[in-house]
Amino acid sequence: MKSASGSWMGDYPRACTTLICLASLSDHEKTDSRRGAHAGIYGVSDHADLSHLCDCAVVQVLERVRRLRREVRFLTELRFLPLRVALFQWRAWRLAWRAEDGFSPLSRTPPRKLAVLLSAAGSRRRIVELGTGTAWTAISLVLADSGREVLSYDPIQRPERERYLRLISPETRRRLTFVSASGDEGPRDGETVGLLYVDSSHDREDTIREIETWRPVLKEGSLVVFDDFGNPEYPGVEEAVRQLGLEGNERCGLFVHRVSA
Numbered sequence: 001m002k003s004a005s006g007s008w009m010g011d012y013p014r015a016c017t018t019l020i021c022l023a024s025l026s027d028h029e030k031t032d033s034r035r036g037a038h039a040g041i042y043g044v045s046d047h048a049d050l051s052h053l054c055d056c057a058v059v060q061v062l063e064r065v066r067r068l069r070r071e072v073r074f075l076t077e078l079r080f081l082p083l084r085v086a087l088f089q090w091r092a093w094r095l096a097w098r099a100e101d102g103f104s105p106l107s108r109t110p111p112r113k114l115a116v117l118l119s120a121a122g123s124r125r126r127i128v129e130l131g132t133g134t135a136w137t138a139i140s141l142v143l144a145d146s147g148r149e150v151l152s153y154d155p156i157q158r159p160e161r162e163r164y165l166r167l168i169s170p171e172t173r174r175r176l177t178f179v180s181a182s183g184d185e186g187p188r189d190g191e192t193v194g195l196l197y198v199d200s201s202h203d204r205e206d207t208i209r210e211i212e213t214w215r216p217v218l219k220e221g222s223l224v225v226f227d228d229f230g231n232p233e234y235p236g237v238e239e240a241v242r243q244l245g246l247e248g249n250e251r252c253g254l255f256v257h258r259v260s261a
């Protein structure tokens with residue numbers, strides 16, 4: 001393969017630099033960069049491509065540093081969780097990164113909030129979650145108590161969910177039930193729910209309807225926990241709580257209401 005200058009040797013340093021740059025890129029970017037390098041070797045825009053590749057490498061190093069910082073922050077937050085839950089969250093986080101699943105780390109209940117939820121749940125054995133996502137929270141809830149069952153509703157059955165379910169044992173998996181339905185479809189039997197975790201559409205009207213349909217199975221001492229209370233991005237949650245006239249406490253963005261007689 002000849003360079004634009006017509007010299008084999010002329011290509012050597014550029015090829016080395018290209019390899020060094022490629023080594024620091026992700027597979028996705030490698031494809032794009034190879035395209036660029038290929039054009040450069042054939043003399044389309046060699047200097048421009050080389051500096052582009054080096055720029056890419058710098059961007060990649062910065063991105064890695066950022067990712068490392070995010071990982072360290074995530075790891076330090078895991079200390080608030082029970083060991084089994086922390087281990088699952090860590091494995092799920094690594095798996096999401098490897099599988100380039102950007103949805104789960106963004107949509108899941110973050111560790112500090114999850115710790116508040118688990119502490120509120122206490123020894124409650126029957127829990128309903130509205131808004132499964134990729135099931136990180138549903139899985140964490142069953143891992144935190146070996147006698148607990150979780151029923152989780154979501155109209156969207158996300159294929160990524162199965163990936164995280166493979167991280168738990170069949171025994172733990174049996175204590176999880178997923179319902180492909182909207183949260184406001186309500187209970188399918190009359191069994192009392194110890195804790196209802198609302199993390200679904202975050203829309204005011206949906207949230208009000210969800211509480212109304214689940215009310216019959218909430219008994220004295222049951223908890224209703226709303227995610228993203230007071231979050232300006234989701235004003236519907238707080239508006240629904242106010243409109244329903246529910247009393248309770250807010251902690252880490254979760255609003256906890258205890259049902260009284």
Ligand SMILES: C[S@@+](CC[C@H](N)C(=O)[O-])C[C@H]1O[C@@H](n2cnc3c(N)ncnc32)[C@H](O)[C@@H]1O
Pocket residue numbers: 107108109129130131132133134135136137138153154155156181182183184199200201206
């Ligand atoms: C923030 S994610 C849930 C994350 C999950 N609770 C966790 O911690 O991993 C919100 C989910 O709510 C679901 N959703 C939206 N509208 C819903 C509804 N009306 N009923 C139930 N789930 C709904 C979305 O499909 C999405 O998967």
